[in-house]
Amino acid sequence: MNKNILTAIIVLISLCGFAQKVKIDKGEIKLDDKTIGYVEGKKPLFKISNLDKSYKVIIELKQVEPVPAIPIMQVKNEATGKFNEIAFTTGKFNPFNSEKSVVNAMIEHNYLNSDGLNTELTESFINAESTGVTAKLLGNQNEKDQLNKAINDYQLAIDDAGTIYSIKAQNEDRADQRIGYIRMTSPSTNGELKYEVFDLDNYLIATWFAKSGSFLGYNSFLNQELITFDKKVLKVAFDKSGNPTGYRMSKDITAMNIIRTLIGSGYTLQHQGEAQAQAMRAEQAKLNAEKYEAAKLNSVNIYNKKGFVINENGEKVTGIFKIEFEEISNNKTSNSFVPGQKLYQTDITDHFQIYNSKSGIRFCTEESKECFIGLTCKGGNLLSSGIKSLNADNSAFYKILYENNGSMILAYPAYLNELIIKIPNQENGLFTTKVTGNKLKKNVMEYLKCDSFVFEKHDFKTLEGLIKVLEDYQNNCSK
Numbered sequence: 001m002n003k004n005i006l007t008a009i010i011v012l013i014s015l016c017g018f019a020q021k022v023k024i025d026k027g028e029i030k031l032d033d034k035t036i037g038y039v040e041g042k043k044p045l046f047k048i049s050n051l052d053k054s055y056k057v058i059i060e061l062k063q064v065e066p067v068p069a070i071p072i073m074q075v076k077n078e079a080t081g082k083f084n085e086i087a088f089t090t091g092k093f094n095p096f097n098s099e100k101s102v103v104n105a106m107i108e109h110n111y112l113n114s115d116g117l118n119t120e121l122t123e124s125f126i127n128a129e130s131t132g133v134t135a136k137l138l139g140n141q142n143e144k145d146q147l148n149k150a151i152n153d154y155q156l157a158i159d160d161a162g163t164i165y166s167i168k169a170q171n172e173d174r175a176d177q178r179i180g181y182i183r184m185t186s187p188s189t190n191g192e193l194k195y196e197v198f199d200l201d202n203y204l205i206a207t208w209f210a211k212s213g214s215f216l217g218y219n220s221f222l223n224q225e226l227i228t229f230d231k232k233v234l235k236v237a238f239d240k241s242g243n244p245t246g247y248r249m250s251k252d253i254t255a256m257n258i259i260r261t262l263i264g265s266g267y268t269l270q271h272q273g274e275a276q277a278q279a280m281r282a283e284q285a286k287l288n289a290e291k292y293e294a295a296k297l298n299s300v301n302i303y304n305k306k307g308f309v310i311n312e313n314g315e316k317v318t319g320i321f322k323i324e325f326e327e328i329s330n331n332k333t334s335n336s337f338v339p340g341q342k343l344y345q346t347d348i349t350d351h352f353q354i355y356n357s358k359s360g361i362r363f364c365t366e367e368s369k370e371c372f373i374g375l376t377c378k379g380g381n382l383l384s385s386g387i388k389s390l391n392a393d394n395s396a397f398y399k400i401l402y403e404n405n406g407s408m409i410l411a412y413p414a415y416l417n418e419l420i421i422k423i424p425n426q427e428n429g430l431f432t433t434k435v436t437g438n439k440l441k442k443n444v445m446e447y448l449k450c451d452s453f454v455f456e457k458h459d460f461k462t463l464e465g466l467i468k469v470l471e472d473y474q475n476n477c478s479k
Contacts, residue, residue, distance in 0.1 A: 020114075022104060029103055029112070036116045043098045047078070048106065050117040057111075057122060058083075059102050064137045071095075072133050073102060075111070075126060082126050085133040151264050156256065158182060160249045164197075164259055170270060171200075180205065180269035182255050190214045193238075195258055203273020205229055208258050210238055226258055228267065229276065236261050295328045300413040304346060306366040312359055320347040321363060323372075323397060325413040340396035340412060343374075358395040360427075372397045373410070375427070377420050379443045380434025398429065401463060407470040409463060421466055423448065423473065432460040450477030 023030040029037045029048070038049045044061035058076040062085075071093045076083035086105060093101045106112040111122045154166040162182045169177040181198045188194035193210035206228045207215060213222035218231060226234040242253035249255060262269070296303060301324045308318045322344045343363055345353035355361050357374030364371040376395040398410035398420060406424035411417070422429040430447045432440065441455045453473060459465025 020107075022100065022107065024100055024103060031107070031114055034114065036114060037112060039099060039103060046099060046102050048103070048112070048117065050119065055117060055119050057117070057126075059106075061098060061102070062134065064134055070137050072137070073105060075106075075122065077123070077126050084126050084128060085131050087131075087133045087137070148264075151260050154263055156259055156263065158250055158252070158255055158259065162249050162255075164269065168268075182249070182259065184249070184252070184255065188213070195255060197258065197262060197269070199269045199271060199273045201271055201274050203229070203277070205267055205269060205273060206234075206258070206262055208236055208254075226261060228262075228265075229273065232265070234261050234265055292328060299328060300325050301328070302365060305368075307364050308366070309343070309345070309355060309361055309363040311355070311361055317345070319345045319353075321365070322346050325397075339414070343397060356395075357397045363397075371400045371403075372413075373400060373408070373422075374398075375422065375429055377410075377429040377431050378447070379440075380418075380431035402467055402470075404470065405474060407474060409466045409470070419461070419463065419466055421447075421470065423470070432466060448473055448477060452476050 021032050023033070024039060027038050027040050028035050029039055035051070037051060038053065040047050046059040046061075047056055048059060049056040056078045058074075058078050060074040060076065060083075062072050062074060064070040064072060070087075072085055072087050074083045074085055086109065088101065088105060089108065092104065092108070103112065109125075111118050111125065154168050157165040159165070162184070163178055164180045164182055165177045166179045167177060169179050171178065178200060180200060181202075183196045183198070184194070185196070186193045188209070190209075190213055192212065194213060195208040196204060197206045197208075199205055206226050207213070208226040209215075209222040209224075211223050213225075215222060215227050218227055218233075222233070224236060224238050226236050228234070236254070236257050239253040239257060242251040242256075301322075303322050304320050305322075306318075307321050308316050309321070310316055323340070323342070325340045327339055341357045343355040343357070343361075345355070355363070355374070358376065360374055362371060362373045374395060374397045377398070396412060399413050399416070400408055401411055401416075401419075402409040408422040408429075410420040410422055410429055418431065418433050420429040420431050426447060430443060432444070435443065440460060444455055444460065445453070450473060453476065458469045458472065460469065
């Protein structure tokens with residue numbers, strides 16, 4: 001069956017259920033003019049029985065204090081005395097016709113239907129775990145009472161200028177009981193009526209709209225709703241009863257309800273905006289730091305790794321090293337930062353030992369066994385890969401991908417597809433992937449200086465191809 005048709009049928013069945021006509025005539029309960037049971041008694045105690053009167057339940061109405069009392073009903077087995085509680089659906093209890101209200105509630109929960117009193121379902125409900133309706137309602141009422149007491153303890157007041165006062169004010173001048181300001185705009189540019197609440201530093205804490213209000217960053221219209229600076233939406237009904245003969249902010253019940261709702265929801269005004277702004281800045285700084293640390297872990301950079309350096313004098317120096325091949329954005333990054341040009345030995349007391357790439361030194365990491373060498377390369381430069389250059393120094397530390405008898409294949413760690421060859425009798429390396437065609441051939445032949453080397457026989461764009469280039473060079477040119 002088509003899903004839409006099925007949905008329509010379900011809706012129609014539901015509508016038909018609600019459309020059933022309930023009538024009570026001299027104790028007979030009639031549903032669409034069909035007698036389905038009997039009811040007797042008077043408020044607060046009623047008895048409902050099935051058609052042959054072989055099964056009866058007692059319905060007792062209860063009022064959950066304090067005032068305003070909330071009506072509930074106990075459904076009790078007449079024989080055993082066991083019972084359970086039902087809360088009336090909001091708006092479905094009529095104090096002037098409690099008999100029919102009870103019958104309607106039994107029908108709503110299907111304990112009473114067109115077949116009469118549903119004995120099995122009713123007994124299952126009575127003997128089930130207690131619904132605890134009374135305890136829940138009393139608990140909710142107690143929470144409301146406590147909240148109202150907490151709000152009332154503020155002794156809130158608003159003057160005709162919209163200044164909000166409370167004895168909870170924590171200002172330097174103890175006589176100054178201001179905690180904020182409220183302003184009303186009618187009509188507003190983005191809603192029919194608008195109230196705005198500010199703290200003492202004029203931070204906007206909350207905005208209330210009467211109808212069709214829009215607020216930046218919130219995608220729905222606001223109708224008799226309050227939206228706070230941290231995007232919480234609170235319902236506050238409009239009440240105009242406080243100004244029957246002329247408007248005064250001090251008598252504006254809607255304005256007072258807005259302030260009471262804010263206070264009850266934990267918004268204290270005073271200097272809350274600045275405090276929240278500081279907290280948000282601190283949280284953002286924390287997120288930025290976490291993001292920075294995550295970016296470091298996912299980068300090709302080396303941070304505080306054990307290793308060694310072969311310095312310019314050929315000496316081996318062990319230590320803890322750091323080098324950044326790619327820039328990771330953070331607020332402390334220096335404008336003079338140049339990726340890949342400076343190696344830091346970080347375990348030297350009170351200062352860093354810095355090794356520059358143009359010095360031609362080599363360093364290796366202990367854990368990953370990776371090695372790097374500092375040099376300048378011809379046939380292209382790192383500027384074409386977006387790397388900054390400082391003082392015209394195009395040198396960098398390159399990762400050694402292959403090495404044999406002093407011949408190497410290198411690549412910058414952030415651009416491993418841009419390959420470089422380095423032979424022992426050349427101070428610099430040569431990019432083989434930066435240029436193509438005759439320009440590459442000219443660069444290679446000038447670099448290798450070997451008349452017997454046949455350029456056309458080789459692949460200069462892959463690691464495997466360059467390994468064969470170096471093998472050919474070692475076998476035929478380096479003797």
